[in-house]
Amino acid sequence: MSGIKRSFTLKTRPPDTDPAPGTAGSPSGETLLTVRGLTVRFGGVTALEDVSLQVRSGEICALIGPNGAGKTTAFNSVSRLVQPVAGAIAFDGADLLRARAGDLAALGIARTFQNLALWPGLTVIENVMVGAHSLGRTGFLGAPFGWGVRSEHRELTERAYAALAVLAIEDVAFQPCQGLPFGTLRRVELARALVTRPRLLMLDEPAAGLTQGDVRDLGTLLRALRDELGLSLLLVEHHMQLVMDIADYVVVLDSGRNLLSGRPDEIRDDPRLVEAYLGSPR
Numbered sequence: 001m002s003g004i005k006r007s008f009t010l011k012t013r014p015p016d017t018d019p020a021p022g023t024a025g026s027p028s029g030e031t032l033l034t035v036r037g038l039t040v041r042f043g044g045v046t047a048l049e050d051v052s053l054q055v056r057s058g059e060i061c062a063l064i065g066p067n068g069a070g071k072t073t074a075f076n077s078v079s080r081l082v083q084p085v086a087g088a089i090a091f092d093g094a095d096l097l098r099a100r101a102g103d104l105a106a107l108g109i110a111r112t113f114q115n116l117a118l119w120p121g122l123t124v125i126e127n128v129m130v131g132a133h134s135l136g137r138t139g140f141l142g143a144p145f146g147w148g149v150r151s152e153h154r155e156l157t158e159r160a161y162a163a164l165a166v167l168a169i170e171d172v173a174f175q176p177c178q179g180l181p182f183g184t185l186r187r188v189e190l191a192r193a194l195v196t197r198p199r200l201l202m203l204d205e206p207a208a209g210l211t212q213g214d215v216r217d218l219g220t221l222l223r224a225l226r227d228e229l230g231l232s233l234l235l236v237e238h239h240m241q242l243v244m245d246i247a248d249y250v251v252v253l254d255s256g257r258n259l260l261s262g263r264p265d266e267i268r269d270d271p272r273l274v275e276a277y278l279g280s281p282r
């Protein structure tokens with residue numbers, strides 16, 4: 001499987017046309033996500049110290065670094081699972097530190113998890129609809145029983161199916177997730193994120209556990225999400241080849257701090273990058 005199936009489209013929400021006072025919209029190429037001076041402590045452990053990064057609209061930004069560098073902590077701070085002790089996070093002008101994890105879909109941010117967080121007994125489309133219902137007015141399980149919510153349920157089913165079609169896995173829509181190949185399950189998780197029509201898609205190690213062939217297809221797919229749907233992507237990734245192939249911008253963390261950043265061709269041969277990874281088990 002390669003990029004986006006062109007016969008279907010899954011429109012992302014347009015940037016806010018009426019931004020809140022004092023905030024700016026983000027036309028293509030402008031900064032969508034800004035993380036500044038982030039510090040996170042877990043008890044006596046300082047996981048992040050004064051970390052900054054930006055994701056520009058319509059770009060793929062990769063967050064890399066050796067084990068324990070603080071990538072997941074930074075990622076979880078943005079997705080509001082971790083509360084920093086200092087710093088600022090802004091998404092399209094909004095103060096994300098005032099938001100909760102449950103608010104992100106409505107703001108236009110979706111994420112996937114390192115360990116697949118799918119319900120094995122539910123079908124593929126049901127799993128995707130769980131993501132769609134985070135935007136809906138009713139819960140997934142209650143939806144089929146309420147008269148007033150039937151049309152919403154139908155609309156979300158159509159959106160879920162469209163997301164599966166974008167990822168070229170609509171043929172398994174009505175199969176249970178259990179037993180499907182791992183590469184397909186990764187796409188199901190992506191579909192579940194896409195169905196909320198995000199502007200920023202956050203992917204936590206999307207290549208983990210994939211075969212070389214699947215990683216190549218993933219690269220094609222992520223580029224297509226950027227180029228054809230205009231999505232911005234922030235990914236934490238250890239697969240260096242994938243990062244260098246698809247990222248527009250790379251931010252390297254080491255020991256909880258910014259080490260260096262730049263375009264892949266600017267940082268690829270930087271001795272600090274090599275040094276940071278020396279001694280790392282991966």
Ligand SMILES: Nc1ncnc2c1ncn2[C@@H]1O[C@H](COP(=O)(O)OP(=O)(O)OP(=O)(O)O)[C@@H](O)[C@H]1O
Binds near residue numbers: 045047065066069072
């Ligand atoms: N919940 C926690 N409690 C205590 N320490 C934590 C917690 N989460 C992370 N840490 C510590 O914070 C530091 C950064 O961890 P983090 O998981 O963010 O790094 P990472 O770059 O994502 O690593 P990996 O590539 O191995 O996933 C490490 O020293 C880690 O042990």
